[in-house]
Amino acid sequence: MAKVNKFVSCDPDLCTGCTVCEYACSLEKDGVFNPIRSRIRAVRVYPSGNLAIACRMCEDAPCVIACPRDALQQSEKDGHIIVDEDKCNGCGWCVEACDFGAITVGPNRIAIVCDLCDDEPECIEVCPVEALSLQSRETAARKSRINSTVSRILAAEASEVDK
Amino acid sequence: MDSLKGYANNILYINLRTGKTKTEPLGEEMARKFLGGAGFGIKMITDYQRPTTDAFDSENPIVFSCGTFCGMMVPGSASKWGVAAKSPQSQGLGESYSTGFFGAELRRAGYDIVMVTGKAERPSYLYLEDDSVQILDASHLWGKHNWDTEDAIKSDLGDPGVRVASIGPAGENLVRFSAIINDRLRAAGRTGMGAVMGSKNLKAVAVRGFNDVEVADIDGFKELALEIYEKSRGPATEKYRGLGTAANVLTLNKQAAIPTRNWQDAVFEKADKISGEALNEMYVEKIQGCDSCGMRCEHVGVVREGPFKGAIGRVEYEPTYAFGSCTGVDRPDAIIRAVQLSDLYGTDALSTGVVVAFAMEAYEKGIITKKDTGGIELEFGNAEGMCDMIKKIALREDIGDLLAEGVERAAAKLGKGSEKFAMHIKGVEMTGYDVRGLKTCALGYAVSRRGADHQRHGAYGPDLKGTVDRFKAEKGRGELVMDGEDLYSVIDSLIICKFSRGIWDYDSYAKMYTLATGIPMTAEEMRRCGERISNLAKIYNLREGIGREKDTLPIRCMTDPIKSGIAKGSLVTQEELDLLLDDYYETRGWSKEGIPSETKLKELGLENYTEHLKGLRGTDTKKKTTKKD
Numbered sequence: 001m002a003k004v005n006k007f008v009s010c011d012p013d014l015c016t017g018c019t020v021c022e023y024a025c026s027l028e029k030d031g032v033f034n035p036i037r038s039r040i041r042a043v044r045v046y047p048s049g050n051l052a053i054a055c056r057m058c059e060d061a062p063c064v065i066a067c068p069r070d071a072l073q074q075s076e077k078d079g080h081i082i083v084d085e086d087k088c089n090g091c092g093w094c095v096e097a098c099d100f101g102a103i104t105v106g107p108n109r110i111a112i113v114c115d116l117c118d119d120e121p122e123c124i125e126v127c128p129v130e131a132l133s134l135q136s137r138e139t140a141a142r143k144s145r146i147n148s149t150v151s152r153i154l155a156a157e158a159s160e161v162d163k
Numbered sequence: 164m165d166s167l168k169g170y171a172n173n174i175l176y177i178n179l180r181t182g183k184t185k186t187e188p189l190g191e192e193m194a195r196k197f198l199g200g201a202g203f204g205i206k207m208i209t210d211y212q213r214p215t216t217d218a219f220d221s222e223n224p225i226v227f228s229c230g231t232f233c234g235m236m237v238p239g240s241a242s243k244w245g246v247a248a249k250s251p252q253s254q255g256l257g258e259s260y261s262t263g264f265f266g267a268e269l270r271r272a273g274y275d276i277v278m279v280t281g282k283a284e285r286p287s288y289l290y291l292e293d294d295s296v297q298i299l300d301a302s303h304l305w306g307k308h309n310w311d312t313e314d315a316i317k318s319d320l321g322d323p324g325v326r327v328a329s330i331g332p333a334g335e336n337l338v339r340f341s342a343i344i345n346d347r348l349r350a351a352g353r354t355g356m357g358a359v360m361g362s363k364n365l366k367a368v369a370v371r372g373f374n375d376v377e378v379a380d381i382d383g384f385k386e387l388a389l390e391i392y393e394k395s396r397g398p399a400t401e402k403y404r405g406l407g408t409a410a411n412v413l414t415l416n417k418q419a420a421i422p423t424r425n426w427q428d429a430v431f432e433k434a435d436k437i438s439g440e441a442l443n444e445m446y447v448e449k450i451q452g453c454d455s456c457g458m459r460c461e462h463v464g465v466v467r468e469g470p471f472k473g474a475i476g477r478v479e480y481e482p483t484y485a486f487g488s489c490t491g492v493d494r495p496d497a498i499i500r501a502v503q504l505s506d507l508y509g510t511d512a513l514s515t516g517v518v519v520a521f522a523m524e525a526y527e528k529g530i531i532t533k534k535d536t537g538g539i540e541l542e543f544g545n546a547e548g549m550c551d552m553i554k555k556i557a558l559r560e561d562i563g564d565l566l567a568e569g570v571e572r573a574a575a576k577l578g579k580g581s582e583k584f585a586m587h588i589k590g591v592e593m594t595g596y597d598v599r600g601l602k603t604c605a606l607g608y609a610v611s612r613r614g615a616d617h618q619r620h621g622a623y624g625p626d627l628k629g630t631v632d633r634f635k636a637e638k639g640r641g642e643l644v645m646d647g648e649d650l651y652s653v654i655d656s657l658i659i660c661k662f663s664r665g666i667w668d669y670d671s672y673a674k675m676y677t678l679a680t681g682i683p684m685t686a687e688e689m690r691r692c693g694e695r696i697s698n699l700a701k702i703y704n705l706r707e708g709i710g711r712e713k714d715t716l717p718i719r720c721m722t723d724p725i726k727s728g729i730a731k732g733s734l735v736t737q738e739e740l741d742l743l744l745d746d747y748y749e750t751r752g753w754s755k756e757g758i759p760s761e762t763k764l765k766e767l768g769l770e771n772y773t774e775h776l777k778g779l780r781g782t783d784t785k786k787k788t789t790k791k792d
């Protein structure tokens with residue numbers, strides 16, 4: 001049976017761009033506050049677009065493929081990217097390979113990326129508006145299907161009323 | 164000083180004239196006695212500014228400071244920063260606070276305080292990136308509005324992560340009520356701090372920081388922070404997540420406390436049209452938050468059609484009063500546009516609205532004419548005229564040049580009785596609570612250290628909640644105002660979002676402070692800090708020549724009663740004001756002239772400042788307020 005990876009996904013409608021998830025992640029991982037140590041990063045596109053981004057646990061992860069030193073490996077269990085700190089020299093090829101900016105080189109010059117916090121994601125726990133959740137691509141797609149169907153039905157009903 | 168956590172423990176001094184910079188440790192005593200934000204700003208200008216320097220004197224220092232919890236996971240606090248300098252409006256204490264994302268970046272860059280003196284030879288901006296401090300050329304930015312300036316600096320430096328606090332054309336043109344804008348929608352608005360930057364040829368402060376922010380007790384800190392996050396999602400902050408402060412429009416209208424048409428009345432018959440309800444439903448596209456905030460209050464309004472199509476601005480009560488009821492404008496889309504213009508050109512939205520309303524009344528009374536306004540028919544309610552005037556003020560075109568001086572100075576020049584409807588205290592335009600029918604609040608406004616302001620004391624609370632009889636001036640109100648001021652001095656020093664004040668108390672402030680910094684602090688010591696900061700602010704103002712005679716209300720509030728609604732007939736007489744002032748000064752332990760006693764100074768550890776008050780003491784009998792009728 002195919003394995004379905006789950007990842008920390010953010011609902012842009014709910015996300016307020018508060019970066020609490022960043023603070024919590026860096027505290028959890030390194031015991032200090034610093035966004036450059038966070039595995040999840042919030043983005044604001046003015047005036048009001050907000051989204052927090054963490055690793056998507058890609059199939060055939062491009063970051064793994066890009067690493068010239070074989071420092072990255074993908075977990076069999078949940079698909080998270082395992083960084084071999086002895087091999088990683090912070091060259092940043094993985095950063096360029098990731099389309100989401102989900103992997104970065106931290107202040108210790110070693111790649112950092114979401115490891116799902118041993119199944120207890122700290123960021124999901126703290127997000128004040130519950131914008132974060134563990135999703136698989138299958139659940140994400142299912143939600144989209146339902147939402148788009150609902151809005152289509154509503155639009156059809158509305159045009160009936162207009163007639 | 165390794166034990167000092169939380170703080171960066173670093174003050175940066177920059178002289179724009181010589182280009183010299185130096186740093187100095189903050190030190191535990193400064194931290195413990197003055198906390199951050201307001202405390203730091205007021206202390207620095209008192210210590211480093213030569214007495215009675217003019218606000219636009221090149222050596223007048225301007226001080227940027229972090230709130231105590233900048234860069235930490237504390238609800239509504241991580242990004243708060245303050246700015247202090249002599250105010251070009253009052254020539255007394257200027258202070259202003261903003262949020263967004265700038266403050267956290269400043270702390271991560273490794274600073275608690277940045278003090279700038281001197282005037283640069285040509286337009287310049289500061290770029291602080293960790294240890295590197297650069298004064299860069301801003302000639303290509305001069306004349307640009309704030310949003311373009313922010314974008315241009317980010318692209319010049321090649322880093323979208325840079326945070327920018329800048330001034331627009333208004334600040335460059337020394338409009339006395341100019342703001343400093345950061346993160347597009349956030350303003351350090353009041354008391355003209357943008358103009359002080361302009362007078363120094365300082366277009367912007369850009370920061371980028373990569374340092375860790377450490378706290379003393381990680382586990383304890385996390386526990387308390389999460390507890391407060393939990394509360395910040397509860398009922399105490401519900402208002403700010405829902406309609407936001409704009410909910411006040413209908414509440415205050417019902418109470419006859421929403422100043423209308425330049426305070427000619429306190430009920431706005433078209434309040435429905437500009438209510439929080441209307442704004443939220445029709446214009447607010449997103450409610451988002453500042454750095455580390457768990458509440459979210461930033462109601463981003465977008466206008467999709469009509470003459471103001473494309474306007475983007477934050478929806479809040481105060482600008483809705485200033486650009487709505489105060490100018491008699493009943494169009495929410497125009498209000499959003501006016502807020503945006505204030506952000507772009509860099510004026511304090513509050514003062515701007517009141518200045519335009521003043522001009523409208525002067526226009527209707529024939530004191531200024533269409534020739535002065537450059538062809539604008541400036542009647543109350545003219546939405547487009549209002550927006551056009553904002554630009555004219557920022558660019559100092561036509562009558563805008565005079566209005567850029569603020570209502571006090573404009574009225575002094577125009578004469579013809581216009582002083583009677585210049586709505587200001589200490590040269591700073593009135594905010595949106597009609598104090599004629601809110602007598603505790605009236606006292607708070609009169610003594611407010613930065614001029615007309617509800618944010619130094621929150622004294623509208625007891626009046627509107629019905630804790631006291633709002634129409635009565637009586638003993639005891641002094642204590643209410645004092646408690647509010649001291650609390651707000653703490654809030655503005657830790658810089659915790661005022662919208663979250665309902666979920667904190669002195670105990671939790673003290674506890675969070677200790678967990679973050681490692682400095683032991685009790686609730687009582689924290690309250691003392693508030694009192695100390697309030698007193699130092701008073702000392703600064705007294706030294707700069709702002710005494711009892713300036714602790715007063717606009718003439719209109721003392722002569723023209725409210726015309727309609729449940730507060731009909733209310734005003735504050737000189738007699739009432741004197742009673743309130745006497746009570747307040749006495750409660751504070753100050754003399755009749757409002758001068759802190761030596762005992763008080765000793766009690767607060769401010770004895771070093773006694774010399775600032777020399778020559779002021781003992782003049783009590785000479786300077787009795789004269790009764791006007």
Ligand code: SF4
Nearest residue numbers: 015016018019021127
């Ligand atoms: S904590 Fe939640 S709301 Fe805040 S930035 Fe992260 S995902 Fe968005």
Ligand code: SF4
Nearest residue numbers: 055056058063098103
């Ligand atoms: S780091 Fe980026 S490329 Fe690598 S698995 Fe995560 S999302 Fe995919």
Ligand code: SF4
Nearest residue numbers: 025040114117121123
């Ligand atoms: S799950 Fe853990 S590691 Fe991943 S982003 Fe969230 S807090 Fe960071």
